[in-house]
Amino acid sequence: MAPTKGSARRFLSGLGTLAVMLVIGYVAFTANQGRLPGTPVTTVRAAFADVGQLQAGSEVRQNGITIGQVSAVALVNGRPVVTMDVHGGVSMYRDGYAGIWDQSALAQKFVELRAGDPASGPLGDGTLPVSQTESTHDLVQVLDVFDPPTRAALGDALRQLGGGLAGYGPGLHGFIGTAPGVLSDVGQLSTTLVSDRTDLPGLLHTSDRLSSRFTGREYQWTELLHQTDETLRALDVDNGQPLGDTVTKLPGTLRAVRTALDDADQPLTDLASAAGDLRSGARSLGRATPDVRGVFREAHAPLDRIPGVSDDAKPAVADLSRTFSDAQSLTPKLADALSSVAPPLKVLAPYAPDLGTFAFDLSNLIVNHDGWEHRLRIMAGAPSLPTLLVNQLKDTNNPYPTPGQAIRDRDPNGGEIPGR
Known part of the structure; x- marks a missing residue:
């Protein structure tokens, strides 16, 4: 069968495609070697x-x-x-x-x-x-600068690191996925660290001073860490069950503490007010402190004399002790007597001036005066009968005066007793 035009056309197309593929393969091969054809x-x-x-x-x-x-x-x-x-x-x-x-x-x-x-x-x-x-x-x-044991340990560490990274592949993948956000935070953190407000050099200087304070105190820090370890072990007793119970009850306890603190607001306010009131007293006490100090400083010499005074007073105090001891039996009777005398004294109290006048007149009767002759006549009778005195004068005064009236009857102008 003679070839048709369509089959010849398809043959030529396939031959051209094959040639193009050979050229592309050659170019790809030479390009893989780092050069282009003709270079x-x-x-x-x-x-x-x-x-x-x-x-x-x-x-x-x-x-x-x-x-x-x-x-x-x-x-x-x-x-x-x-x-x-x-x-x-x-x-x-x-x-x-x-x-x-x-x-x-x-x-x-x-x-x-x-x-x-x-x-x-x-x-x-x-x-x-x-x-x-x-x-x-x-x-x-x-x-090769390391000795064989070091190289062996380094190789073992690298193998374990590789195994660990292989085991934490998903976590490493997640970390890489979140790395952009982390890097953004790191950038913000770096910006904050270099800020003048952060004062990173001052912080480092202070940290250096703080670390220098630890020099020579390594033993104390070791003891502190040891005690901290013992404390944490104590908290982990019984698999942490007591600590868990405490944490479970902690919210209720904190609420109760908050209520108690709210209730303490008013007492604390009163205490603050009282402290303000005490401030003036404390200020006055502060001003008086130098004077008190001077009193104590100057009282040294008088206080040194007190032992001698007390030694001299010992005999008198001993005698007074015996006197008071003897007077113990008399004291109740004296108290009873004073209680019994109280009512009459209340009755006689208004007549106290008249009693003084009577005592004065009575003393004049019994006192002897040169060239004077005392004659006294006392007559009993009704209130209307006159009493005749030594000079035979008629007494017109009230024989039953009220308290204090007798003195005014005798001297209406001044109330003084004649002859005083």
Whole structure:
């Protein structure tokens, strides 16, 4: 059967698609090697003392920019020689430099090239010697400074850390998910720390002074921590059941305490008022304190004499003690007598002036005066009968005067008794 136009067209389309795919695959392959088709390539060789983890396909850079890749690593005369394909027509000279540097902490390497001085001539097919190259510095070489037990312990710690991170994968994932917010908070915290209001240098200075106070007191701090440990162990007795019961009852207790404190507001207010009233008294006491101090200072000499005075008074006090002891039996009788005399004395009290006049007149009768002759006549009779005195004069005074009236009858002007 002769081919039709449609089948020929489909054949040509498939052939063109295959060609395009071959071109795309070639471009992808060459691009994976770090160059595009048609880009000029310069081959550079360099000898190293140690290439570490460097391998074919590693990047070649110049001033941090990728310019090629390692095409082969081979041993030549017992030394590793690295062959590099440098793209873009970069020239390499005999005094050039090549160093194996770390690309990451996971031992990934790259080669850093420096072209050198054109005056030294092109490198061509030559090889940079070891003197112009820098070998790799692996983490293993850094760890060689530790002794074998330390390296073994470090390796065990890293393995346990890796296992722990693997076991806490979900938590680590959650932490990474919340990291933006955490970083924002950290930024705000950093801004606060560098603020002038925070005064972080002053805080650090104060912290340094505080820490210096602990110097020489390590034993006391050790004892304090030991006692704190014992206290916490006591709180954990019976699996913390007593502490749990206490915490359960704590809300009710706090409410009761709050009520009690509310009730104490008025007494505390009164106490504050009383304290204010006492302030003036305390101020006066403060002003009087110097005078009191002076009294105590000056009273020293008189007080020194008190023992001598008390010694001299001992005999008199002893006699008074016996006197009072003897008077104990007389005291009740004297009290009764005074009680019995009280009613008559109340009756006679209004006549006290007249009793004085009577006593004065009676004393005149019994006292002897030179050239005087006393004659007294007492007549009993009714109140209307006159009493005749020595001078035979008629007495017109009231024979039954009221209290105090007799003196006024005898001397209406002044009440003085004649002859006094």
